Amino acid sequence: MYCRSSEMISAVSNRLSEYFNVAYDAVIQQRGATTASFFIPGEPDPFENDWCYRDADSLSASAYPILLREVLEDRSGLAVRKFVSRLRQGVSGGAFNQPPLSYMHHNVRNDSIVAANDIMGIGKLYYYQADDFCLVASGVIGAALGMNRLPIQDDDFWDAYYVTGGGLNNSTYVRGVSLAPPGTVITVSEQGVKLRQELEFSDFLLQPKGLTDSIEPPVNAGQNVVDVVAPYLSDESRLRLSGGVDSRFAAATLVSLGIPFTATTFVPPDLEAEIAAQLHERAEGSFDWLAVEANPGTVRQDGGTPQPPGPSSGSILQRASSWFRYLGGDHWSTPVRSNVPVRRLTPAPLMISGSHGDFTRAHYYSLRDIQEGGASSALERYLTSFVRNRSVLSEELRDHGAQLVKNELLGSLVKGIDGLYALDYSFYYNRVRRQFPPVAPSVALPMLTPEMLLRTFWVPPERKIDASAIRRMTLHMVPDWDGVPYFHEIAAELDPKTTNKVSLQDTYWETDRNDFLDSMETAIDSTDYSGLTMQTVLDEIATLPEGRNRTNQTFEFVFWHDAAKRVLADIVSLHELHPGSV
DSSP states (O other): OBOSOHHHHHHHHHHHHHHTTOOGGGSEEEEOSSBEEEEOOOSOOTTOOOOEEEETTEEEEESSOOOOHHHHTOSSSHHHHHHHHHHHTGGGGSGGGSSSOEEEEEETTTTEEEEEEOTTSOSOOEEEEOSSOEEEESSHHHHHHHOSSOOOBOHHHHHHHHHHSSOOTTOOSBTTOEEOOTTEEEEEETTEEEEEESSOHHHHHHTTGGGTTOOHHHHHHHHHHHHHHGGGOOTTOEEEOOSSHHHHHHHHHHHHHTOOOEEEEEESSHHHHHHHHHHHHHTTTSSEEEEEEOOGGGOOSSSOOOOOSSOOSSOHHHHHHHHHHHHOSSSOSGGGGSOOOOOOSSOOOOEEOOTTGGGGSOOSOOHHHHHTTOHHHHHHHHHHHHHHSOTTSOHHHHHHHHHHHHHHHHHHHHTTOOTHHHHHHHHIIIIIHHHSOOOOTTEEOTTOSHHHHHHHHTSOHHHHHTTHHHHHHHHHHOGGGTTOOOHHHHHTTSOHHHHOTTTTSOOHHHHOHHHHHHHHHHHHHHHOOSOOOHHHHHHHHHHOTTHHHHHHHHHHHHHHHHHHHHHHHHHHHHHHHSOOOO
16 A cells, blocks of 8 residues: 555554454564555465565565465465566566466565556456555455545445346445456556556457467466466365366366376266266276265355255354455355355365356357347347346346446447457456456366467357367367266256256245345345335245246345445444544
């Protein structure tokens, strides 16, 4: 942060200490003449690295593990300090090709701070500027704690959230705090906040249109991810193997390199295990495999172990508030379905996952749209769905949220990404980048590479529908898996009540009706935003005009909004307790 007041810097230290429940001395700090930086170590990870280096002249820190051998193997932390030299080399230095990246270097002598995120925008990096004050942070909560004003809610964020399930573009739930675009370098100094994109994201996507048939670069990149982290795999490490496309690719990277591992398949649905068993058999002992029964609503992408069958413990609002604080809140709300998170005191075992691979496939359009040349009809259907769906919410909210989506989509068209690809762009930029929770430090993602994004984005839409590119890559690594069906191919012919992972989950009102109704009444009153009343809630769950799944999710958004209000109230209280001045 840039701030001329030592009183303000001390106030921020106190806010951070009290909010994150750590001793004041546990907040690692560095101060220049007009700049200050802060770092609080996260949970221990399998790499046993503090991801922070401090000396008399600097403080360097990373919010995520940096999966480079020279960084992982250096126990002194000095490699975290030296990583800034890669940033100075620009895109050619390779720093921006390491998602998720959220890195900060504070140079005391120059009295400046430089921070950066990866070219895919997966690493979270936020900034705020007002008057003679500015800051950069790895989370919205940290930015709100550091602000020189009382943080308040951003209504545009929630209008978008209620219709899409997440924020749009770069807005956040705190007014004035913005998410940095992909591949951004932010400099904080007496000149304020300066943003420089090493490469505009649309330009990054537009460069490789002729490279879609080249499968070796993404295969090699994925293999490199697992090869780098292989020394940190333990007997407790797992790969989550489903019957889908993404986890099979992740498993193939390990099998092709001869790296032993254990795969776990969570059931129900049992079809997942039936397909995984075939993969295991054909791999001929390359890995161990077991099926584990779990509550399907608690199989998350944050690396945590799913819960056994049965309802989650604690009230809905307790779970919502706990998960909002734990992960930061700027993402989808589905963790509410799980038990409250417990901060780890020992390193979590390293997990390999196919998470985030959704961007390799088509979204928001169908094969029929492609066959009929219906890009315009698909775009129109996509936009009108935000007004038509979730009709239990106020019309004003849905109209404004839909307009925000339209403005964002028009922005991609202006950047040269049109037709059906504009829908794929919207899916990546505003769902994968915005709605997925932060990547857990104990999870390695071989599909999450720039090479994968570049080689799959411009695949012809008809081939993106059936994930042909990922299928080719997987068979390139493990030819013996040829002929093993994918989950969606078999499930299309079966009863969705036995195969659909969402339909298998109990809704909030089916799990504990009293808790649901009490939580809804509290959340509707505290948020005062959605236009819902308890009568409309009762009518909705009695008739389910939009089905169980969407109705359940719509009400979940209200619980998430309530959690945000609680978090902001706590942050405001800390501001008032430690006001500071600039």
